[in-house]
Amino acid sequence: MAAGRSQGQDSGEGAAAVVARDVTMDFGTGKPAVDAVSFRLEQGRFLTILGPSGSGKTTLLRMIAGFDRPTRGQIMVGGKPVDAAPPHRRSVGMVFQKLALFPHMTAAENVAFPLKMRRFNPAGIAGRVRQFLDLVKLDGYGDRRVNALSGGQQQRVAIARALVFEPELLLLDEPLAALDRKLREEMQLEFRRIQHELGVTTINVTHDQREALVVSDEIIVMDGGRIQQQARPVALYREPANTFVAGFLGVSTFLQGVAAEGA
Numbered sequence: 001m002a003a004g005r006s007q008g009q010d011s012g013e014g015a016a017a018v019v020a021r022d023v024t025m026d027f028g029t030g031k032p033a034v035d036a037v038s039f040r041l042e043q044g045r046f047l048t049i050l051g052p053s054g055s056g057k058t059t060l061l062r063m064i065a066g067f068d069r070p071t072r073g074q075i076m077v078g079g080k081p082v083d084a085a086p087p088h089r090r091s092v093g094m095v096f097q098k099l100a101l102f103p104h105m106t107a108a109e110n111v112a113f114p115l116k117m118r119r120f121n122p123a124g125i126a127g128r129v130r131q132f133l134d135l136v137k138l139d140g141y142g143d144r145r146v147n148a149l150s151g152g153q154q155q156r157v158a159i160a161r162a163l164v165f166e167p168e169l170l171l172l173d174e175p176l177a178a179l180d181r182k183l184r185e186e187m188q189l190e191f192r193r194i195q196h197e198l199g200v201t202t203i204n205v206t207h208d209q210r211e212a213l214v215v216s217d218e219i220i221v222m223d224g225g226r227i228q229q230q231a232r233p234v235a236l237y238r239e240p241a242n243t244f245v246a247g248f249l250g251v252s253t254f255l256q257g258v259a260a261e262g263a
Helices: 057-065 107-117 122-135 151-163 181-198 209-215 233-238 243-249
Strands: 018-025 034-041 046-050 072-077 092-095 169-173 201-206 218-223 226-231
Touching (some): 034 057, 034 072, 034 226, 046 057, 046 209, 057 092, 057 169, 092 151, 107 122, 107 151, 122 151, 122 181, 151 181, 209 233, 218 233, 226 233, 226 243
Parallel strands (some): 046 218
Antiparallel strands (some): 018 034
């Protein structure tokens, strides 16, 4: 699926989890941070947006979350335009790079926070919190304060907090970047397990090629604010659309040549 292909204009669009149409973010620097990006993501899929620093991947994620509003274009979640909706009005859970947990709260209080903000029935909050702490394998850790937990356990609390209100969409903003390699690889598999178990549509942003290839149903590779390629992991690795994609994925052998007719 080569760069620049718009996937948001075919039939059945309302069934898609996310549709972006020519989305642009221009901060007035002379070059858009995100430049006319279009893609379509089906329900229940795990998409990774992969690219180097400055490629536009995090800006694109922030627009989907509602933290930034596109200069041009349209974003739809669950078949509905969300460009004018603030973050708290979108059915989106998010795990941030720095996690943004409340250090003065326990793990359970952190997970309960979005439920209280959304005015869930107080009688059901404790049970739901226990359910999602169990989902992330933190049963029995609810009374511990965040600063008493390990880095991996804090990651799990952040995941539970993002999922506890059962959002339509889960966004991951490089939440594993600060972890050591062993723990990062362990948590990559945990993200995938939880996503499979719940079936929640997920968009992950990373610059880690291995992570993208291991956890994703689909990968978008970005550079210079544009989509260079969107494809499934195996297809992306075997058939890179251009030299940037091939080089970024680590394909090290390049052959110069000219295609001969009839060859």
